[in-house]
Amino acid sequence: MKLKRLVATAGAALLTPLVLPADAHAAAVACGGGVSTQNIGARGCISAERWNDGRIYWRDITAHAQITNSRSHASWVEYEAYSQAGSGDWVKMGSGRTIVQRRSTVGPIAIATKTRVCDTVKVTIRVHVRPAGGAWSNWSSAATSQCQT
Incomplete structure (x- = not known):
């Protein structure tokens, strides 16, 4: 019995790296609070990677969604992400x-990336979700003001 448990634990440990999302680096992703609608939950997440083109520092801001289904059946879920720099308009x-x-x-799922000049302006993203045939959830936000990963 102990051997079966040990083999199962070792097998799960070996498979864990294979199921992590390839497009989102967990250490660089910061998530905000959660929202839900019809037993589908969402968290808005953001990551920022800094790079230099030789003269100017830039950052790639990526919006992510982490989606949880607590229903007893699988569901198609739509998601959208908007960004706002400082007190500007939502885009x-x-x-x-x-x-x-x-x-x-599932997730964090990378939704979209926007490249900006590195500055001190806080960038906020917000995400919401909708199950098939359902209503949109409220917004879940995440923000970064630093120009670093």
């Missing part, structure tokens, strides 16, 4: 659609 960054299996979480 749509991107949108998408994915299936979330029953009682599971």
Whole structure:
């Protein structure tokens, strides 16, 4: 019995790196609070990577969504991300659609990336979700004001 448990634990440990999202580096992603609608939950997340073109520092701001389905069946879920720099207008960054299996979480899913000059302006993204045939959730926000990863 102990051997079976040990083999199962070792197998799970070996498979864990294979199921992590390839497009989002967990250490560089910061998530905000959660919102939900019809047993589908969402968290807005943001990452910022700094780079230099030789003269100017830039940052690539990426909006992410982490989606949880607590329903007893899989659901198609739509998501959108908007960004705001400082006190400016909200601008749509991107949108998408994915299936979330029953009682599971997916993400962070990279929705869109926007490149900005590195400055001290706080950039906020907000994400909301909608299950197929349902209503949109409220907004879940995340922000960064630093020009670093």
